[in-house]
Amino acid sequence: MLAEYDVLVVGLGATGSQALYQIAKAGQRVLGIDRFTPPHIYGSSHGQSRIIRQAYYESPVYVPLVQEAYGLWHDQERIAGRKLFTQTGGLMLGTPDSILVQGSRLSAETHGLAYEYLDAHAIRTRFPAFQPTPDTVGVFETAAGVLFPEACIETALQLAQAHGAAYRLGETVLSLSPKDNYVEILTVNGTHTARQVIVSAGAWLAQLVPELALPLTVARQVVFWFDHAGGRLQSLQPDHFPIYIWETGDTMFYGFPDQGNGLKVAFHHYGEPADPNNLNRQVTSQEISAIESVIGRHFGIDPIFREASVCMYTNTPDMDFIIDRHPQHNNVIIASPCSGHGFKFASAIGKILVDMIMDRPIDFDLTPFRIDRFTA
Ligand SMILES: Cc1cc2nc3c(=O)[nH]c(=O)nc-3n(C[C@H](O)[C@H](O)[C@H](O)COP(=O)(O)OP(=O)(O)OC[C@H]3O[C@@H](n4cnc5c(N)ncnc54)[C@H](O)[C@@H]3O)c2cc1C
Incomplete structure (x- = not known):
């Protein structure tokens, strides 16, 4: 046939x-x-933004793949004459022995990627909105940034x-x-x-x-946008505020600079099992408070909730x-x-x-x- x-x-x-x-x-x-x-x-x-980064904490296996992806995104930007990516640099934060910091360094070392290893003082000096505890370190790579999905x-x-x-x-x-x-x-x-x-x-x-x-689990994920009560801060703009992932205890959260509609932030890998045909899109005040207190503790801002959006991860084991x-x-x-x-x-x-x-x-x-x- x-x-x-x-x-x-x-x-x-x-x-x-x-x-x-x-x-x-x-x-x-x-x-x-x-x-x-x-x-x-x-x-x-x-949800307006996705992180792209090379010092891949998940595994060095992904590095050649993301390097190929960068080139192809740039090709499409050029061919279509449309902006798909903003380079902001990327900061992976945690204690020196955290999964995030160790994994990012491993990928960077394995593939000879340029990166800086920053202590808490250097992080505060370079990126004034970030308020790391003294035992926090950061793996900073300049190539990271934001894709506009x-x-x-x-x-x-x-x-x-x-x-x-x-x-x-x-x-x-x-x-x-x-x-x-x-x-x-x-x-x-x-x-x-x-x-x-x-x-x-x-x-x-x-x-x-x-x-x-297939053992796939669909998980509900909420992303949030916050403003600073005192108005737009220079320290939250892309020139001063890289994309980041932050591991604290058993929690990872991540976020983006203020690109005109507030600071976007979310927890990574949390989320209740979901049915894609019947996804709960209601965001509760408890969910907002939980992330608000994380922002309050880790950044020098007074957060005011702006909006939230519900999305889905499809996880393999x-x-x-x-x-x-x-x-x-x-x-x-x-x-x-x-x-x-x-x-x-x-x-x-x-x-x-x-x-x-x-x-x-x-x-x-x-x-x-x-x-x-x-x-x-
Ligand atoms: C909150 C959140 C934050 C994330 N952050 C990042 C990040 O910072 N960086 C990063 O790299 N990744 C990130 N991800 C992951 C990334 O967004 C996903 O891996 C990616 O978008 C999945 O793409 P997909 O094509 O598999 O699914 P989708 O883009 O959802 O596409 C699936 C499509 O299939 C269609 N479809 C489904 N069933 C049928 C059917 N029966 N018939 C016809 N059409 C059908 C749907 O309508 C849909 O359009 C994030 C994900 C979420 C949810």
């Missing part, structure tokens, strides 16, 4: 929009489908369309039926066929491949991604770069996905992202 498309991409968020662009650029007949109209607020890719997704979809990609928005994919030479994709509007399918459905991914029983072919169906590729840290890599993952589709050699070690670590 002759399939309608070479490739069909299910889900056009961070990952799917990049895959669509790269696949269209490679001259393939590609269709993208999304249940909403990306960029939207119902998945994992909204909505602009990234919109740009990738526009570039994809310019290269001939088709997409259907507001159409939910219900199921996939892989055959020998093609895949049948059933949606609320009918059936499509494609030689290969990429499933990049974020928090809904596991539902589309139920036979794999080891917090590493899934980028692999379906173990039973070679014509289905699964791409789930989340666990709360996937956005920055999306451009590089889009490139990996087109290489997989075209059967080209992959430049990265994808072993940590294999499905059989869960299904073997």
Whole structure:
């Protein structure tokens, strides 16, 4: 049977929009489908900002991938003539033996990345809004900064369309039926066929491949924006305030400079289990107070709550991604770069996905992202 498309991409968020662009650029007949109209607020890719950094505390394995991603984001900025990234520098804070500080140094040392190791005094002097305790140190890298997720997704979809990609928005994919030479994709509007399918459905991914029983947990995440009661402070602006992650005890929180709409801050990896079809978007006063007291303790500001937004992490048990072919169906590729840290890599993952589709050699070690670590 002759399939309608070479490739069909299910889900056009961070990952799917990049895959669509790269696949269209490679001259393939590609269709993208999304249940909403990306960029939207119902998945994992909204909220105005995402951190990008290289001294990757999670594992040195990610460093070559993020380096590739930087280049691809810059290419897309240049081609589209649109700002997708602001460099602010990045500060990873904790005690010298914290996971964050040790892991960031390990990645920097392993890959020869430029970084500075700052004591508490140096942190206060360089970044006056930060109020570290005397035993706090920081790993500072200048290359880190902020990606604008909505602009990234919109740009990738526009570039994809310019290269001939088709997409259907507001159409939910219900199921996939892989055959020998093609895949049948059933949606609320009918059936499509494609030689290969990429499933990049974020928090809904596991539902589309139920036979794999992937151990993914969807977690509700709240991000908050605060103003300083005394008005806009110079020390909170991007020139003086890098993106940061801060480990204190068993808590990690992270944030961004004030880019005109307040200081954005959130806890990392906390969050109750959630159903993506029925996400609780109400933010409680207790949730606001909890983060407010963290800001009060760690920054020299008097915080006033401005707004909050609810998002979802899709976590694997080891917090590493899934980028692999379906173990039973070679014509289905699964791409789930989340666990709360996937956005920055999306451009590089889009490139990996087109290489997989075209059967080209992959430049990265994808072993940590294999499905059989869960299904073997
Ligand atoms: C609060 C928060 C903060 C984060 N901070 C960072 C950060 O600072 N840096 C970083 O690198 N990463 C960060 N992340 C992680 C990053 O944002 C995610 O890894 C990334 O956005 C996930 O992209 P995705 O393409 O997998 O999912 P999404 O972008 O959510 O895309 C999935 C798409 O699939 C569509 N879809 C789902 N089911 C179907 C279906 N059945 N039919 C059709 N379409 C479907 C959805 O509508 C959606 O558009 C953060 C995540 C959150 C939630």
